[in-house]
Amino acid sequence: MSxxxxxxxxxxxxxxxxxxxxxxxxxxxxxxxxAPREPLTGDATADVCVVGGxxxxxxxxxxxxxxxxxxxxxxxxxxFCGYGASGRNGGWLYNGVAGRDxxxxxxxxxxxxxxxxxxxxxxxxxxETARAEGIEADVHHGGxxxxxxxxxxxxxLKDFHATxxxxxxxDRTLHGARETAERVRVSGAVGSTWTPHGARLHxxxxxxxxxxxxxxxxxxxxxxxxxxxxxxxHAITPYGTVRAPYVLxxxxxxxxxxxxxxxxxxxxxxxxxxxxxxxxxxxxxxGWEGRETLGDMAHAYMYAQRTAxxxxxxxxxxxxxxxxxxxxxxxxxxxATVEALRSILTRFFPQxxxxxxxxxxxxxxxxxxxWCATVTLDRATGLGWAGGYVGSGVATANLAARTLRDLxxxxxxxxxxxxxxxxxxxxxxxxKWEPEPFRWLGVHGMYATYNxxxxxxxTTHTARSSRLARAADRVAGRG
Numbered sequence: 054m055s056x057x058x059x060x061x062x063x064x065x066x067x068x069x070x071x072x073x074x075x076x077x078x079x080x081x082x083x084x085x086x087x088a089p090r091e092p093l094t095g096d097a098t099a100d101v102c103v104v105g106g107x108x109x110x111x112x113x114x115x116x117x118x119x120x121x122x123x124x125x126x127x128x129x130x131x132x133f134c135g136y137g138a139s140g141r142n143g144g145w146l147y148n149g150v151a152g153r154d155x156x157x158x159x160x161x162x163x164x165x166x167x168x169x170x171x172x173x174x175x176x177x178x179x180x181e182t183a184r185a186e187g188i189e190a191d192v193h194h195g196g197x198x199x200x201x202x203x204x205x206x207x208x209x210l211k212d213f214h215a216t217x218x219x220x221x222x223x224d225r226t227l228h229g230a231r232e233t234a235e236r237v238r239v240s241g242a243v244g245s246t247w248t249p250h251g252a253r254l255h256x257x258x259x260x261x262x263x264x265x266x267x268x269x270x271x272x273x274x275x276x277x278x279x280x281x282x283x284x285x286x287h288a289i290t291p292y293g294t295v296r297a298p299y300v301l302x303x304x305x306x307x308x309x310x311x312x313x314x315x316x317x318x319x320x321x322x323x324x325x326x327x328x329x330x331x332x333x334x335x336x337x338x339x340g341w342e343g344r345e346t347l348g349d350m351a352h353a354y355m356y357a358q359r360t361a362x363x364x365x366x367x368x369x370x371x372x373x374x375x376x377x378x379x380x381x382x383x384x385x386x387x388x389a390t391v392e393a394l395r396s397i398l399t400r401f402f403p404q405x406x407x408x409x410x411x412x413x414x415x416x417x418x419x420x421x422x423x424w425c426a427t428v429t430l431d432r433a434t435g436l437g438w439a440g441g442y443v444g445s446g447v448a449t450a451n452l453a454a455r456t457l458r459d460l461x462x463x464x465x466x467x468x469x470x471x472x473x474x475x476x477x478x479x480x481x482x483x484x485k486w487e488p489e490p491f492r493w494l495g496v497h498g499m500y501a502t503y504n505x506x507x508x509x510x511x512t513t514h515t516a517r518s519s520r521l522a523r524a525a526d527r528v529a530g531r532g
Contacts, residue, residue: 072326072410075385078141079327079366079412080257087133087261090276095293099127099273101461102288102297104280106130107139108446109439110303111263112454118270120458121467126272127295129288131279131307135260138306141384141416142447143325143356143368145346146179147197147251148172150452151443152425152478153220160477162219168476169220173250175452179259180252182451188262190254191361197251198345200233202241204514206350213350214246224249237341239401253346253358256447280304282312285434299430299461302438305446306417316485318441320417324386325368326394327360327412328405336363338404352506355397364411367398384414418444421483428453429480430460437461441483 073079077086101117103110106128114126130136150172157165176194183190201207214227225248228236233245268274282289288300304311306320331339341347347357357367391413399406421427421441426449430437437460439453440446455473462468473479487495 072391073412074391075383075414076412077136077384078257078414078416079325080140080144080255082412087135087264089133090274092277093129093275093290093292093295097127097293097295098125099295099297100124101126101299101301102295103128103301103303104283104288105137105303105305105307106134106264106274106276107137107303107305108260108263108450109305109453110301111139111260111267112451113301113303113439113457114267114272115263115270116455116458117461118267118272120462122271127297128267128272128274129278129280129290129295130274130276131310133276134264134274135257138416138418138446139260139450140257141325141414142256142323143346143366144254144256144358144360144447145197145251145356145445146176146192146254146447147346147445148176148222148248148448149445150426150449150478151441151445152421152423152427152481154216155423155425156477156481159481164477166221167472168478169222171452171473171476172448173222175448176250176252178455179448179451183259183262186262186266188259188266190256190259190262192252192254193344193361194249194252195344195346196247196249197348198233198236198245198247198343199348199350200237200239200242200245201350202239202243203511204243205517207244208517209350210244210246217246217248222248222250234340236343236345237347238339239347240403247345251346253344253360254447255361280311283436285436297435298465299435299437301457301461302436303440305419305440305442308419308440316488318419318421319486321370321420321443322415322417323368323370323444324390324394324413324415325366326391326398326410327366328364328398329409329411330363331365331405331408335405335408339402355394355401357401365398365402365405367394369394369397384416386413386415390415418442418446422486423483425478425481425483426453427478427481427483428456428460428476430457430464432464435464 103114110128114128117124118126153165180192201210217225228245230243233242278290280288280290283300283302286296288295308314308318309320341359344359349355353370355369360366395410419440420443424443426441428439437457439457442449459471459473
């Protein structure tokens with residue numbers, strides 16, 4: 054990934070003709086990190102205190118302030134808005150929601166259909182709200198295309214397609230090899246499924262614009278203000294305590310850093326690369342004119358987009374988890390992970406074997422023990438939280454934020470129950486993750502098994518999913 058005329062810098066990045074590694078993410082490469090907002094300077098009070106300045110926290114502040122302009126809302130962010138997953142994700146605004154099948158088992162199929170319908174509408178909600186606020190986030194509403202390139206993947210793809218139809222997604226389409234190639238020419242692709250409920254976007258342009266919009270509404274944002282502990286009516290920082298009737302935890306993959314939350318949500322690592330801009334001839338050989346977000350049906354799946362400036366940004370798991378629920382150091386990524394992602398790129402598009410990987414980065418996302426996203430407000434304490442999106446947070450954070458808004462308004466007597474407060478993920482309880490070293494062993498064993506299952510399916514050409522993957526599913530607690 055490097056070359057003889059590359060040089061290492063003090064910040065750990067690599068320039069020259071090599072790959073820039075870290076620097077938060079590629080999405081910050083154009084105009085850098087934002088100018089810092091002032092930290093908290095002492096004790097303060099608010100009507101609502103939001104902990105976390107990513108998509109969930111900012112959308113929550115946005116919708117609450119729009120619904121009740123008189124509310125005094127304070128957002129506390131440990132670094133800067135968009136430092137975490139909101140500034141490092143793959144730019145997939147799509148209708149997937151973690152835990153839907155489990156919610157169907159717990160609450161009935163129709164309840165899960167309502168959750169799915171809400172997610173379908175959330176894609177449009179984000180696009181329209183960004184447009185109304187003048188946020189230019191390179192949005193292209195091209196849908197989501199998920200491809201299969203082995204017999205086992207094709208069988209899973211057909212099952213997945215049928216399942217999505219059963220949850221009311223009647224506008225989804227199934228394609229064979231020829232129709233798939235007409236959209237994007239993935240090497241060896243034998244089928245695909247496409248949904249219109251998805252869009253490509255630039256994650257940092259969205260989070261920066263959203264932070265500006267929230268501030269313009271009169272919300273106070275304090276950056277460089279780490280919250281160390283959340284208690285009823287208290288958000289405690291090294292610089293002072295914010296007291297508020299409602300304290301909403303919107304920390305996703307960084308939740309484990311809070312006192313008492315080490316085993317609440319596991320900070321799963323996800324890594325990405327971005328190529329140099331491709332030539333017109335290279336794009337002609339690939340197709341992808343619809344600019345769909347692109348995924349596959351592997352057990353250790355990938356996700357990709359065609360960026361507005363003509364690159365491919367592609368992600369996958371890499372090193373899945375750091376011992377003790379530790380998080381990363383500004384996105385630095387292991388060389389082996391970068392090479393593994395490059396191998397996925399050339400597996401999909403062999404003609405890009407000589408293309409330079411311009412940037413590599415990593416980040417964490419929140420994974421509950423049962424892999425179910427949740428939204429909760431404890432009416433006895435005023436503590437609320439949302440997250441556990443398992444990698445589907447770009448859209449899910451918006452639905453979670455609108456749900457938190459409705460829960461706060463209902464609890465404070467400003468409004469009654471709504472369709473959102475009745476969704477099955479509201480107030481769902483999840484057990485904690487196992488202590489170390491069992492947590493580390495389990496997660497690393499699980500992904501090693503998924504990768505082994507994918508390798509076996511590539512070589513055996515059987516239509517049956519590997520038993521290794523089913524074993525990993527049981528260890529993970531999925532389903």
